[in-house]
Amino acid sequence: MIRPSATPGDRPDDLGGVFTATATVDDRGIVTGWSEDARLLLGYGSDEVVGRPAAGLLAEDVSGAVQRCGADGPGRNADGSGWNGRVTLRHHDGGRVEVGLLAHRGMTDGGAVEWFVVCAPAREACTLGEHVLLERAFAQSPYILAIYDTDLRSVRANAEMERAVAMTDDEMRGLRLSEIVPHPDAEKNERAMRRVLETGRRVYLENYLRVPGESREHAWSICVAPVVDSSHRMNGVCFTAHDMTKRYWARQRLLLINEAGTRIGRTLDVARTAQELADVAVPRLADCATVDLLSFLHGGEEPRPGPLTGPVSMRRTAVQCAGAVEAPARREYMVTYPDFSPPVQCLSTGRPSAYDTTDPLMARWAPHDPAWAAMMREQGVHSVMVAPIRARGITLGVAFFSRHQHPEPFEQDDILLAEEITTRAAVCIDNARRFTRERTTSVTLQRSLLPRELPEHVAVDVAFRYLPAGGSVGVGGDWFDVIPLSGARVALVVGDVVGHGLHASVTMGRLRTAVRTLADIDLPPDELLTHLDDLVVRLGSDDEAETVGDVGATCMYAVYDPVSRRCTLSAAGHPMPVVVPPGGTAELLEMPIGPPLGLGSLPFETAEVELPEGSLLAFYTDGLVESRNHDIDERIDTLRAAVSRTAPSLDEVCDTVLDALLPPQSDDDIALLLARTRALGPGQVAGWDIPAEPSAVASARQHAADQLAAWGLDEAVFTTELVVSELVTNAIRYGSPPIQLRLLFHDHTLICEVSDTSSTAPHMRRARVLDENGRGLLLVAQLTGHWGTRPTPHGKTIWAEQNVRAMAAGPSV
Structure with missing residues (x-):
């Protein structure tokens, strides 16, 4: 139902008040609704209009007047949803009524198109009361309003402008904005005003300044618009500003x-x-x-x-x-x-x-x-x-x-x-x-699992550096070790576990312990890596490992013998070491590189190289040479140059290498192990071939006694004769010829070795009271500090080690 928007009065001719009449028209132009105001305006009752064509209300012949609501025309909305303009309607008494008409396109509840039509009597000029209303609206507007002439001098300003600048309209009249508000933004606004006068287009900008009496800076949204007359001649500019401080902050x-x-x-x-x-x-x-x-x-x-x-x-x-x-x-x-x-x-x-x-x-x-x-x-x-x-x-x-x-x-x-x-x-x-x-936990664990210091060894001088990864990467699984072996030999180990964090540190600790255990039984490098590979495969198949990802690692294992000056190496996916001969240049040690640990069922190969005394070996993990910004070959060349530089000590060589290669922020752990080789001279080693006859035991004892006398180890003769007698006797009785006896003396350590070509290793056992044998190895174990057996390419070697310095000092009281 159409409701009147105002109640003008009861008399049909009472059109002096401002009111609007409304009606509805369907898409065919048929009137479907008629308000009381429409009756007062045109004198038709709803029963006379509803259901009839709206075109019958037109007083002039305008083709399709009702349909003009949706047609193209000067009053048509951009989206075609409405129209507005002036039309002349026919009054019930035959007179003409000129009205302003506004039509809105809509939909009924049933989905049909419907037009809502609003019209009011046309008025040519504002009344005196309306002029007063306009004046009050300008003066009391909640926004800043100001008018400037073409010379950009103030003509009129409202109360908000007076409050903002703390001046009255009369005080501002004739002044420019930059004179009213001495602020850089005022000059910017004046430039915008000139641009509006030149182009006739509006300009929008923002100002940030304090108004008088305020302690906080305000944010103003400003619009400068042209003021033109009916001939489109520029008369001045309108300046409006809105305080948007709250929204700005x-x-x-x-x-x-x-x-x-x-x-x-x-x-x-x-x-x-x-x-x-x-x-x-x-x-x-x-x-x-x-x-x-x-x-x-x-x-x-x-x-x-x-x-x-x-x-x-x-x-x-x-x-x-x-x-x-x-x-x-x-x-x-x-x-x-x-x-x-x-x-x-x-x-x-x-x-x-x-x-x-x-x-x-x-x-x-x-x-x-x-x-x-x-x-x-x-x-x-x-x-x-x-x-x-x-x-x-x-x-x-x-x-x-x-x-x-x-x-x-x-x-x-x-x-x-x-x-x-x-x-x-x-x-x-x-x-x-x-x-x-x-x-902190990872670093503490990592530090506890890595050697804090490396023991001095007759075979090599060593120095090392370990640096955990920086930034948010966390501690990784890099490790290194120097393991003393029998016969004055030494094992040099460097490894790298895939990943970072506690899991990598724990895995590194397991592998380092396993390497030490396997090295203690003197396995060759390739066999040791094979056993280590089996261990990594088992770790990777554990339920616990499956929750953190696959287990993988690389490892370099090298054994150096100071007697033969030969180094035997085997690698599982690890970078090749760098070797620097005395007075020579650094080169990568060419050797076969096996697959990383954890793949399983793949063989490892060994390389053997003879090294002059004083050669430098550099073992490292990939964190030292890999970089996102440099080629790997370039980094290797830098490493070779760094280790070739002459330095008073290996520690200074380590520092030189790190200074040359250490990135500002490393994404991986870095482990570096340097070893300079030594050699045992002929005066420290003695050896004899022993016939496979029981009578040769006495001559073997004599050879050992004479050699100890030459070394000045008279206090060790008795013990050494017993050890030589037992080991040679076992070799003759249970081994296979040829049989060799060798003595090594270094740093107060005397080593006795007996080798044969049998792969059968002896086992120590306790003899019963009436047994005539079975006490030999037990006696050797009690008389010496260490003893053991190691496989050789052609058999085995049984060895026993004595600390002759402790022996010379005598028993403690």
């Missing part, structure tokens, strides 16, 4: 929150993340910001359970101040907050709060932090705000904000903003704490 807060999300937490470092929080807050939220964290965070420790009570001690981790003002101390130091202080109250409630510096609570707390209180007095701080740093139910610290350059105090919106950015920072700080804890 809301947008700035959203931008700051977004910036906090991108700038805070870029690293997994607790102190750096705290500094990022302070940097984001200054100067857009505060003029000075500090971040105090509980001390357990810096070590990655777990937080103490329960709420914080009583005085709380924190570490001042981050400080940032605007302008040239320096904070009292930028280095970390401890701060203790009493239980009544705003930070502790903030931590107890878990809510941020703002204070004026004249607040009694602030005055009571200031003496407990003299440095900060002195800075607040010197800078003229007038408003402070504290916000808790909490994440995942854990209290991490507190952020402190202050203002001395911003004239306005902190308000509720600032408190909400501080809460938002500190909450985001808290999550990042807690992530950094968790990473620090895991990294």
Whole structure:
């Protein structure tokens, strides 16, 4: 049902009031609704109009007048949904009524097209009352309104303009905007006005300035539009401005929150993340910001359970101040907050709060932090705000904000903003704490599994370096080892477990232990890697390993014999070592490289090379030579050049290599092991061929006694004769010829070795009371420090080692 929009009166000819008549017309042009105002306007009752064509109401012959609502025309809406213009209608008494008509296209409840038509009597000019209304609207508009002539001098200004510039309309009249408001933005506005006068087009811009009597800068949305007459001649410009300060600061807060999300937490470092929080807050939220964290965070420790009570001690981790003002101390130091202080109250409630510096609570707390209180007095701080740093139910610290350059105090919106950015920072700080804890645990485990120092050895001088991966990568599984072997030999090992973190460290510890165990039974390098490969395959098939990924590793295992000066090497997917002969140039040691450990069922090969005494071997993991920015061959050349440089010690060679190759931020662990070879001279080794006859045992004892006398080891003759007698007897009785006896003497260590071509190894056992044999190896084990057996390419070697220095010192009392 059509309702009248106004009630003009009861008389049909009462058209002096301003009212509108409404009707509805369907898509065929048939009137479907007729209001009481329409009856008063045209004199037709609804029963006379409804159901009939609307075109019958037209007083002039306008073809398709009703259909013009949807036709193209000057009053047609851009989307075809309406039309407006002037038409002449026929009154019931035959008179003509000129009206302004507005038609809106819509839909009925049934889905049919329907036009809603509004019309009002046409009026040629504004009445006096309307002129007064327009004047009042201009003067009382909530927006700044001002008119300037073509010389850009003020003609008229409303009350909002008067309030903004603290001048009356009469005082502004005849002045330019730059004269009314001496501000750079006013000059920018005048340039925009001139552009409008020249082009006749509107200009939109924004200003940021303080109005008289206000302490805070306002944001203004400004529109400058041309004022033209009916001949389109430029008469001046209209200046309008809307105060959008609240919307502007809301947008700035959203931008700051977004910036906090991108700038805070870029690293997994607790102190750096705290500094990022302070940097984001200054100067857009505060003029000075500090971040105090509980001390357990810096070590990655777990937080103490329960709420914080009583005085709380924190570490001042981050400080940032605007302008040239320096904070009292930028280095970390401890701060203790009493239980009544705003930070502790903030931590107890878990809510941020703002204070004026004249607040009694602030005055009571200031003496407990003299440095900060002195800075607040010197800078003229007038408003402070504290916000808790909490994440995942854990209290991490507190952020402190202050203002001395911003004239306005902190308000509720600032408190909400501080809460938002500190909450985001808290999550990042807690992530950094968790990473620090895991990294500390991994590094501690890694350090405990790696040798802290390498023992001195007669065969080689060694030096090493181990560097864990930097940044957020975490500790990896690189390892190295130097393992003494029988016969004055030494094993040099470098390996790398795939992956990072605790799992890689634990796997590295397992493999290093396995290598030491396999080396203790003197397996050849290729056989040792085969057994190690089986172990890695078993580790990879464990249920526990399946949850963290496949287990894989590379390894280089080398055995150096100082008597023969030969080095036997085998590699499982590991980079080739670098060798530097005395006075020569560094070269990669060409050798077959087997598959990485963990593939299974693939053979490993060995390489054997004779090294002059004083040769330098460099073993390393791929983290030293692999780089995203350099070719691997270029990095190898750099390594070769670094190890070739003359240096007083191997430690200095290590430093030279790292200086040349260490990247600023390594994504992988780095292990470096350098070994300079030594050799046992002819005067330290003696050997004899022993006939496979029982009578040869006596001559073997004599050979050993004579050699010990030549070495000045008379105290060791008796024990050595017993050891030689037992080992040679066993070789003659159970072994196969040829049989060899060899003595080695170095660094107060005497080694006796008996070799034969039988692969059968002896076993120590305890003889029964009436047994006539079975006590030999037990006697050898008790008379010597160490003994054992090792396989050789043509049989086996049984050896026994004595510490002749301890023997010469005599028994302890």
